[in-house]
Amino acid sequence: MPPRVLISDSLSPAAAQIFRLRGIEVDCEPTLGKDSDKLAAAIGDYDGLAIRSATKVTADLLQRASRLKVVGRAGVGVDNVDVPAATARGVIVMNTPFGNSVTAAEHAIALMFALAREIPAADASTQAGKWEKNRFMGVEITGKTLGVVGCGNIGSNVAERGIGLKMRVIAFDPYLTEERARTLGVEKVELDDLLARADFITLHTPLTAHTKNILSAENIAKTKKGARIVNCARGGLVDEEALRKALDDGHIAGAAFDVFAKEPATENPLFGHPHVVCTPHLGASTSEAQEKVALQIAEQMSDYLTRGAIANAVNFPSITAEEAPRLKPFIELAEKLGLFAGQVARAGVEKLSVVYEGAVTLEKTRAMTAAAISGLLRPILEDINAVAAPVVAKERGVAVEEITREAQGDYESLITLNALTAQGEIRVSGTVFHDGKPRIIRIGDIGVDAEFSPSMIYLTNEDRPGFIGRFAGALGDAEVNIATFALGRDRPGGQAVALVAIDGDLPARALSKIERLPGVKQAVTLKFS
Ligand SMILES: NC(=O)c1ccc[n+]([C@@H]2O[C@H](COP(=O)([O-])OP(=O)(O)OC[C@H]3O[C@@H](n4cnc5c(N)ncnc54)[C@H](O)[C@@H]3O)[C@@H](O)[C@H]2O)c1
Numbered sequence: 001m002p003p004r005v006l007i008s009d010s011l012s013p014a015a016a017q018i019f020r021l022r023g024i025e026v027d028c029e030p031t032l033g034k035d036s037d038k039l040a041a042a043i044g045d046y047d048g049l050a051i052r053s054a055t056k057v058t059a060d061l062l063q064r065a066s067r068l069k070v071v072g073r074a075g076v077g078v079d080n081v082d083v084p085a086a087t088a089r090g091v092i093v094m095n096t097p098f099g100n101s102v103t104a105a106e107h108a109i110a111l112m113f114a115l116a117r118e119i120p121a122a123d124a125s126t127q128a129g130k131w132e133k134n135r136f137m138g139v140e141i142t143g144k145t146l147g148v149v150g151c152g153n154i155g156s157n158v159a160e161r162g163i164g165l166k167m168r169v170i171a172f173d174p175y176l177t178e179e180r181a182r183t184l185g186v187e188k189v190e191l192d193d194l195l196a197r198a199d200f201i202t203l204h205t206p207l208t209a210h211t212k213n214i215l216s217a218e219n220i221a222k223t224k225k226g227a228r229i230v231n232c233a234r235g236g237l238v239d240e241e242a243l244r245k246a247l248d249d250g251h252i253a254g255a256a257f258d259v260f261a262k263e264p265a266t267e268n269p270l271f272g273h274p275h276v277v278c279t280p281h282l283g284a285s286t287s288e289a290q291e292k293v294a295l296q297i298a299e300q301m302s303d304y305l306t307r308g309a310i311a312n313a314v315n316f317p318s319i320t321a322e323e324a325p326r327l328k329p330f331i332e333l334a335e336k337l338g339l340f341a342g343q344v345a346r347a348g349v350e351k352l353s354v355v356y357e358g359a360v361t362l363e364k365t366r367a368m369t370a371a372a373i374s375g376l377l378r379p380i381l382e383d384i385n386a387v388a389a390p391v392v393a394k395e396r397g398v399a400v401e402e403i404t405r406e407a408q409g410d411y412e413s414l415i416t417l418n419a420l421t422a423q424g425e426i427r428v429s430g431t432v433f434h435d436g437k438p439r440i441i442r443i444g445d446i447g448v449d450a451e452f453s454p455s456m457i458y459l460t461n462e463d464r465p466g467f468i469g470r471f472a473g474a475l476g477d478a479e480v481n482i483a484t485f486a487l488g489r490d491r492p493g494g495q496a497v498a499l500v501a502i503d504g505d506l507p508a509r510a511l512s513k514i515e516r517l518p519g520v521k522q523a524v525t526l527k528f529s
């Protein structure tokens with residue numbers, strides 16, 4: 001059955017076209033995102049959900065989304081998606097971080113000009129038949145200081161345009177390196193310095209716990225008298241009540257807002273002030289940007305749904321379409337080693353170390369570690385997948401560490417899992433041969449060579465003559481057919497392990513009979529499907 005995608009917001013038709021070209025069934029319901037009940041009733045039929053900002057992907061919605069694998073946001077901000085809830089359910093959330101950056105930067109610049117020359121008010125007055133030439137006295141922006149708060153994709157586009165307009169550009173962004181600042185031609189400053197010096201302040205950060213009300217009453221009071229403020233990033237970055245007061249007092253000369261603390265903004269403290277310019281969240285609204293983000297999100301979602309490639313996910317490492325086939329067998333290996341450890345463990349795992357050796361260290365080890373954790377937890381949490389696994393492990397107090405080192409043995413690539421439990425350590429290693437099939441090659445210190453089969457028995461026993469005959473007899477009595485048999489031991493007469501692939505399931509009675517065979521220390525049935 002081909003994957004199915006729902007487009008629940010108004011996206012360029014380019015998106016649906018791409019989905020269809022990529023063999024994906026697509027339903028376009030551009031207003032469904034605004035009706036949470038109808039959306040909740042429909043979402044169970046879809047593998048992918050493509051949205052803009054009207055659809056709210058809440059934990060409740062996700063609970064109804066039993067098939068959902070990916071939410072694609074045609075835009076930057078994913079604040080309308082409950083990302084932790086999506087992650088906990090194993091749903092990838094991806095966005096298009098660059099598709100609308102130029103368009104949003106142009107809107108910020110347009111708002112700055114609108115403020116500097118009072119264009120909206122002058123337009124309204126002129127079209128009302130008044131010729132109020134003396135009412136509107138603007139300011140030049142040339143030679144003025146532009147303070148950019150948040151110098152990422154959009155902020156740096158704004159900075160470059162500000163420099164092009166002969167402004168002096170200063171930027172506050174704790175993550176902006178001095179080198180990047182130099183390349184851009186901006187001066188990196190602290191926030192207080194920016195507030196004190198900027199004639200125009202333009203905000204370009206996401207809304208986070210650190211940036212909420214970054215322009216608080218206190219910080220607005222630190223701005224230069226006569227400063228003008230542009231917010232084309234997110235509502236909530238500015239204390240709107242405090243800004244209104246500063247506008248009324250004349251401390252702030254003007255404000256241009258595209259985004260508001262509450263959207264849709266039908267009323268707002270800033271509305272009605274003569275020096276306020278507002279647009280209804282139009283920062284990304286150009287035909288070019290909408291075409292780009294729709295194309296990009298449809299490509300990214302299709303790549304994930306059809307090839308397992310992950311780009312621009314906010315809750316999982318990226319895996320390119322080229323990497324995906326190379327990584328796939330190692331992800332499968334890591335997951336199966338995790339499944340082995342999870343099924344063999346007799347007590348809860350407290351710590352998992354995943355050790356990568358050789359060529360595999362050059363691949364996306366985080367994705368493999370996530371798969372290993374998901375395998376480890378699957379015996380107790382059936383539905384878990386690699387997206388949710390790292391978070392679930394953290395919640396359950398399982399410490400996870402990842403170690404990479406050069407190849408130390410005969411294998412080009414080796415993955416070893418050490419799972420520490422209150423009852424000891426389970427150590428298992430595996431590799432992928434050129435046939436692309438993952439296999440176990442060591443358990444503890446004992447070498448074996450076994451492919452994974454859907455149904456297996458893992459035995460640890462004393463290496464004694466006659467044991468294998470008795471074991472095979474027990475299986476024969478239960479009418480269980482052996483498919484393959486892999487043996488290993490530390491020394492003659494020492495500790496031995498066996499990994500036995502069988503056809504079908506091992507009845508419980510046969511397992512207890514095997515457990516009672518002389519010399520058996522542990523017998524565990526394993527599932528690897
Ligand atoms: N109005 C619109 O329609 C529209 C369109 C596109 C994007 N946006 C919004 O614009 C904002 C910026 O988008 P972007 O693509 O440039 O994102 P980005 O991730 O490329 O850049 C954000 C920058 O903010 C910086 N930052 C983070 N925390 C900070 C802090 N506490 N103080 C200062 N800087 C901080 C980051 O280091 C980063 O450089 C986002 O909120 C996005 O949702 C709005």
Ligand SMILES: O=C(O)CC[C@@H](O)C(=O)O
Nearest residue numbers: 052053075076077100284
């Ligand atoms: O989709 C939109 O119109 C707004 C998008 C914008 O807020 C974003 O974060 O990309």
